[in-house]
Amino acid sequence: MELKRLLFYVILLFINLIIKVELRQAATDNVVLKSIKGQDGDVIDCVDIYHQPAFDHPLLRDHTIKMVPSYYPEGANDNFDPIIQIWQSKGECPEGTIPIRRTKHGAISIKKKSRNIIRLYFEGSAVSSDAVDEPRHEYAVTQSSTGNYYGAMSTISVWQPYVEGSGEFSLSQIWVAGGSGSNTNTIEVGWIVCPLLYGDNLTRLFIYWTSDNYQNTGCFDLQCSGFVQIDSSMAIGGAITTTNHPEIILLVWKDEDQDVWWLQYNGTVLGYWPTAIFTVLNDTSTLVEWGGEIINSNTNGIHTATDMGSGSFAQAGLGRASYFRNLLVVNDNNTLIPPPTDTFSWASNPTCYNITAGENGDWGNYFYYGGPGRNPNCP
Numbered sequence: 001m002e003l004k005r006l007l008f009y010v011i012l013l014f015i016n017l018i019i020k021v022e023l024r025q026a027a028t029d030n031v032v033l034k035s036i037k038g039q040d041g042d043v044i045d046c047v048d049i050y051h052q053p054a055f056d057h058p059l060l061r062d063h064t065i066k067m068v069p070s071y072y073p074e075g076a077n078d079n080f081d082p083i084i085q086i087w088q089s090k091g092e093c094p095e096g097t098i099p100i101r102r103t104k105h106g107a108i109s110i111k112k113k114s115r116n117i118i119r120l121y122f123e124g125s126a127v128s129s130d131a132v133d134e135p136r137h138e139y140a141v142t143q144s145s146t147g148n149y150y151g152a153m154s155t156i157s158v159w160q161p162y163v164e165g166s167g168e169f170s171l172s173q174i175w176v177a178g179g180s181g182s183n184t185n186t187i188e189v190g191w192i193v194c195p196l197l198y199g200d201n202l203t204r205l206f207i208y209w210t211s212d213n214y215q216n217t218g219c220f221d222l223q224c225s226g227f228v229q230i231d232s233s234m235a236i237g238g239a240i241t242t243t244n245h246p247e248i249i250l251l252v253w254k255d256e257d258q259d260v261w262w263l264q265y266n267g268t269v270l271g272y273w274p275t276a277i278f279t280v281l282n283d284t285s286t287l288v289e290w291g292g293e294i295i296n297s298n299t300n301g302i303h304t305a306t307d308m309g310s311g312s313f314a315q316a317g318l319g320r321a322s323y324f325r326n327l328l329v330v331n332d333n334n335t336l337i338p339p340p341t342d343t344f345s346w347a348s349n350p351t352c353y354n355i356t357a358g359e360n361g362d363w364g365n366y367f368y369y370g371g372p373g374r375n376p377n378c379p
């Protein structure tokens with residue numbers, strides 16, 4: 001009798017469990033039309049474009065999705081080879097869906113950093129209170145901050161830098177920013193190696209944004225609501241191979257008719273940030289930067305050996321050092337032009353990572369940047 005009852009309860013429990021699993025499956029089936037497991041270990045969910053994370057944002061609940069830019073900046077080009085991501089060899093997402101890289105459960109605490117350091121440099125002081133913070137963010141960048149910018153563009157070489165600490169990253173990106181202090185707004189796009197965020201050391205295409213100086217808004221990739229993706233071929237945060245150090249061509253521009261900032265990757269329009277999520281970039285950008293950033297977790301007072309760029313210093317030059325070329329900004333007349341002549345380059349810790357800028361006919365405004373981190377002059 002007792003055994004029978006026990007058996008009955010066990011069976012009941014099982015049925016209950018099955019129903020629960022089925023229900024959960026049904027809920028995600030509504031929005032996930034297909035899942036693809038890439039050979040790099042990534043799982044890509046093809047999510048109904050109208051049910052993407054962006055629409056959870058309180059200001060985007062009634063947002064009407066934009067499927068094409070109403071205009072491009074003068075001088076823009078989309079005649080580039082589409083980027084191949086590693087997972088794409090295992091399948092593609094159907095039309096009407098967007099590929100979203102599945103993240104492991106649990107919040108990732110890696111944050112970008114308040115950019116006050118930049119402002120201090122801009123104001124002519126090389127000493128920053130950030131120097132005593134740990135972990136410390138270090139930069140080698142070119143910056144332009146003497147105009148109103150409606151976008152930026154560059155061709156960037158792609159590498160796979162060594163990242164030493166699990167809480168560190170090494171990235172190379174364009175910043176399109178505005179505002180100051182706690183009102184700093186940024187749009188950031190480029191490539192990154194970040195073991196904590198992605199669970200491996202592969203090079204990935206990423207995006208980032210904040211509208212309150214990295215405090216309560218914004219995130220990497222599609223980890224929070226804000227960026228609206230329209231492209232069904234590429235996953236934000238997806239890995240690419242870096243053999244032969246390919247270039248990627250990034251363009252961000254403001255579409256004043258649609259009130260959005262568009263993002264184009266090698267000729268593919270990925271999607272946009274609605275200006276509604278910003279408090280300053282709903283207007284224009286006043287600071288554009290191009291370059292590298294790393295985290296130095298600096299344990300026991302020893303500098304990290306995390307690479308920036310290729311891991312070679314700037315003067316190693318073509319084939320050895322990483323570079324940005326054809327630096328351009330979008331001006332008041334919606335035209336891509338070289339940045340103003342008072343644009344300048346700086347490195348926060350030049351014995352560890354440095355930068356050299358130049359200009360020529362083929363490459364326009366360019367720079368080499370990077371370094372190995374820890375070395376005899378950067379102990």
Ligand SMILES: *[C@@H]1O[C@H](CO)[C@@H](O)[C@H](O)[C@H]1NC(C)=O
Pocket residue numbers: 079080081082083084240246247248249266
């Ligand atoms: C981006 O386009 C350029 C120009 O067509 C091409 O050389 C490059 O390989 C492309 N990048 C990637 C990662 O495929």
Ligand SMILES: *[C@@H]1O[C@H](CO)[C@@H](O)[C@H](O)[C@H]1NC(C)=O
Pocket residue numbers: 163164195199200201
């Ligand atoms: C990344 O590379 C480091 C150094 O080679 C290694 O110790 C670490 O295990 C790698 N991390 C992952 C997640 O593969």
Ligand SMILES: *[C@@H]1O[C@H](CO)[C@@H](O)[C@H](O)[C@H]1NC(C)=O
Pocket residue numbers: 278279280282283
């Ligand atoms: C941008 O947003 C802020 C804060 O919501 C607002 O005060 C400002 O007027 C807006 N500017 C433009 C140009 O819409």
Ligand SMILES: *[C@@H]1O[C@H](CO)[C@@H](O)[C@H](O)[C@H]1NC(C)=O
Pocket residue numbers: 331332333
């Ligand atoms: C924009 O175009 C107008 C008319 O062609 C010209 O007068 C003006 O100088 C241009 N402004 C900029 C910032 O290039």
Ligand SMILES: *[C@@H]1O[C@H](CO)[C@@H](O)[C@H](O)[C@H]1NC(C)=O
Pocket residue numbers: 313314315350351354355356377
């Ligand atoms: C970059 O650092 C290396 C190694 O310290 C040095 O040889 C080179 O002159 C530096 N270049 C610049 C532009 O600072």
